[in-house]
Amino acid sequence: MRLGVNLVYQCAGELAREAERLGYDLALASEGFRSDAATVLGLVAGQTERIGLASGIMQIPARPPGTAALTAATLDALSGGRFRLGLGVSNPHVSDGWYGVRFDHPLGRTREYVDIVRQALDGGPVRYTGDHFTLPAHGRPGAPLHLFTERPSRQIPLYLAGVGPRSLQLAGEIADGWLSGFTTPEQVAKSVTEIRTGRERAGRDLTGFEVVPFVPVQVAEAGEDLAAAAARLRAHYALLLGVGDPADNFYCALARTMGFDREIGVFRDRLLAGDRAGAAAAIPLDFIDATALIGPLGRIAERMAAFAEAGVTTLSVLVSANDTDTAGRLRVLRQAAEALELSGAGS
Numbered sequence: 001m002r003l004g005v006n007l008v009y010q011c012a013g014e015l016a017r018e019a020e021r022l023g024y025d026l027a028l029a030s031e032g033f034r035s036d037a038a039t040v041l042g043l044v045a046g047q048t049e050r051i052g053l054a055s056g057i058m059q060i061p062a063r064p065p066g067t068a069a070l071t072a073a074t075l076d077a078l079s080g081g082r083f084r085l086g087l088g089v090s091n092p093h094v095s096d097g098w099y100g101v102r103f104d105h106p107l108g109r110t111r112e113y114v115d116i117v118r119q120a121l122d123g124g125p126v127r128y129t130g131d132h133f134t135l136p137a138h139g140r141p142g143a144p145l146h147l148f149t150e151r152p153s154r155q156i157p158l159y160l161a162g163v164g165p166r167s168l169q170l171a172g173e174i175a176d177g178w179l180s181g182f183t184t185p186e187q188v189a190k191s192v193t194e195i196r197t198g199r200e201r202a203g204r205d206l207t208g209f210e211v212v213p214f215v216p217v218q219v220a221e222a223g224e225d226l227a228a229a230a231a232r233l234r235a236h237y238a239l240l241l242g243v244g245d246p247a248d249n250f251y252c253a254l255a256r257t258m259g260f261d262r263e264i265g266v267f268r269d270r271l272l273a274g275d276r277a278g279a280a281a282a283i284p285l286d287f288i289d290a291t292a293l294i295g296p297l298g299r300i301a302e303r304m305a306a307f308a309e310a311g312v313t314t315l316s317v318l319v320s321a322n323d324t325d326t327a328g329r330l331r332v333l334r335q336a337a338e339a340l341e342l343s344g345a346g347s
Contacts, residue, residue, distance in 0.1 A: 001308035001345045004028055004316035005333060006056060006214050009035040011326040013047040015319065018330050020051040022337045026212070026314055028056030028086065032094075033239070036062075038071050045079040053079050056179055056214065056316070057088040057161045061101035065113045065133060066145045069120035072156050073149035081152030086179050087113070088161030093244025107170055108132055114158065114174050120145050121156055159210060163250050165194045172198025177210030177313075181240065182251050182291040184258075185303070188213060188310040212314045213307070216292040216321035219300065219335045229294040230285055236321035237288060238280035242271050260284050292321070297335065301343035308345035315340075 004026035005019045016027040027048070029040035037055040045053060053075065058068060068087070076083040089095065089110055092103035112130040119126045125144040128135045135145055159177035162168045171178045172195035180191065192211060199206055216236065220229040241251050247268070255264050263284045270279040293300040307315055317336045319329040340346045 001304070001312055001340070002026070002314045002347055003336060003340055004052075004054075004212060004314045006030060006316050006318045006320055007040055007044065008320045008329070009040050011329065012040045012044055014326060015329060015333065016044040016048050016051060018333055020048050022333060024051060024333070024337070026052040026054055026084070026316065028054045028212075028214075028316055030056050030320075031059060031062070038075065041075050041083070042078060045075060045082070048079075051082070052084060053082050054084040054159065054212075055086045056159075056212075057086040059090040059094070059099075060087055060110060060113055061090060061095040061099040061103075065116035066120060066126075066135070068113075069117045069145070070147060070149070072117070073121060073147050073151055076156050077149055077151035081154055084157040084159060084177070085117070086159040086161065086177075087117075088179065091244060091250055092248060097244075105132060107166055110160065110167075110170060111174060114160075116145070118158070120147050123147070157210070159212065163254070168194035169198035169201070171195060172209070173202045174198075176208070177212060180211075180213040182254055183213045183215075184290045185306040185310040185312075187254070188307060188312055192311040206311075210313050211311050212316055213312060214316045214318045215307070216294075216318045217300065217332055217336045217339075218292065218294045218322060219297055219332070219339075220295050226289060226295055227285055230288045230292070232323040233288055233292055233294070233321050234280040234283060235323055236318075237283050238267075238271075238276060241267060241283065242276070242279065255284075255287050258287065258290065260287050263287070293336075293339070297339050297342065300336075301339045304340055304343040305345045308343070 002025035006028045007015050029037040031037040037058050041053050072085040089106040095101045095103040109132045112133045116128050125146040127144050157176040159179050160171040160175040161179040162171050168191050216233050218229045218232055252264050266282040267279050293303050319332050
């Protein structure tokens with residue numbers, strides 16, 4: 001198992017350079033409330049030499065597939081062939097509220113989107129007629145999607161985010177890797193089973209397929225218990241669990257499947273009442289402990305080994321989850337690298 005880092009834009013270059021020095025395999029940039037992915041990765045491409053770069057994730061409703069392909073080709077060229085394209089449909093509230101895109105038929109839309117992106121990256125020109133995307137769309141065929149970006153001659157790896165069984169199978173069938181937010185070693189093992197089903201549908205096995213969960217890491221300081229370490233992650237958990245209506249939030253659904261239905265109900269009630277601090281306090285410690293790496297370094301190393309055993313190929317350290325500054329995030333990167341070495345699960 002290798003390590004990745006999910007960057008934050010405020011110190012992205014510094015974090016990526018330190019991760020590269022420590023031997024991390026991958027630096028990812030997400031997009032959401034604070035930043036987009038492409039801008040951060042463009043900065044990092046110019047400040048690093050070896051570490052892989054990935055969008056984790058670019059939101060499918062945020063851009064047409066042609067734009068996603070052009071962005072991927074550009075970042076791959078700027079980085080000398082180090083880019084990996086991570087895509088996801090986001091969630092119903094963001095799709096509608098941010099981009100005005102109806103959240104319907106997510107699997108079919110994703111399949112067609114990936115088709116178009118891959119055809120464009122293969123050189124085009126692209127003419128496409130699907131149920132959800134048509135290019136050209138309005139009878140003007142004179143300038144079809146066609147990329148002329150000069151870049152290394154290799155296929156850009158494409159990763160998909162997914163939660164449910166059908167989305168995991170789709171990732172296995174059409175993608176080169178899977179990206180995941182809140183998860184546990186047990187959930188990873190179940191997800192890999194679904195991914196394997198998709199791979200078999202495409203006539204392939206799991207060889208070369210990347211499994212990349214995003215996991216917060218918080219090493220307990222001297223004298224701290226798990227609750228104190230988890231407290232520095234609560235604001236991040238409250239942010240993601242509170243996107244849109246918790247009734248159909250993907251991460252709230254995961255917490256419910258793990259047996260935290262009552263606690264998520266309390267979280268939702270406090271959030272809807274405007275008590276964000278109270279909502280954060282209502283998130284069960286056991287849920288944070290199960291989906292993050294918290295505690296003494298040795299305990300974190302044991303949990304890393306469990307993730308590797310479940311099938312994780314790259315464990316991405318979610319430094320944006322930590323309630324700390326740049327120095328604190330750099331410390332988390334170093335501690336995670338130390339924990340991986342201690343675990344014996346590194347490659």
